[in-house]
Amino acid sequence: MPKLRIKGTPAPIIEIDTQINIDVSGDNLESCFYSLDGGDSTTDIPLANNAGAFKLGNDTTGDFTLTVTGKNMFDETTDETFNWTVVEPPVAVLSGIIDFMEIGTTENITVSECDSYMY
Numbered sequence: 001m002p003k004l005r006i007k008g009t010p011a012p013i014i015e016i017d018t019q020i021n022i023d024v025s026g027d028n029l030e031s032c033f034y035s036l037d038g039g040d041s042t043t044d045i046p047l048a049n050n051a052g053a054f055k056l057g058n059d060t061t062g063d064f065t066l067t068v069t070g071k072n073m074f075d076e077t078t079d080e081t082f083n084w085t086v087v088e089p090p091v092a093v094l095s096g097i098i099d100f101m102e103i104g105t106t107e108n109i110t111v112s113e114c115d116s117y118m119y
Helices: none
Strands: 004-007 013-015 019-026 029-036 051-057 062-072 077-087 093-095 110-112
Touching (some): 004 077, 019 029, 019 062, 029 051
Antiparallel strands (some): 004 019, 019 051, 029 062, 062 077, 093 110
């Protein structure tokens, strides 16, 4: 069986429109393709020296499954499957903002719906 070595698989949760760069290699790898969500959308990965690379980007949110399949010169195949969830990036909510302030005064602004922020 051809042993696939895959680098760059997505984290379990990524933000929408994050581009994923995946590298595939393997001993005696003769052909390789991937399928997103098990559909018929198999795409051949161009190989050079038993290795290839491809990019994925999700423009929709949800759960996704990527299957990478490699075949060697003996027509033996092996699959690697990965799952991840694509989410919208968090949007910070500001409250307590006013249009004008007198010099020397302070106002309290509240930041919510985010893990961290800078000002």
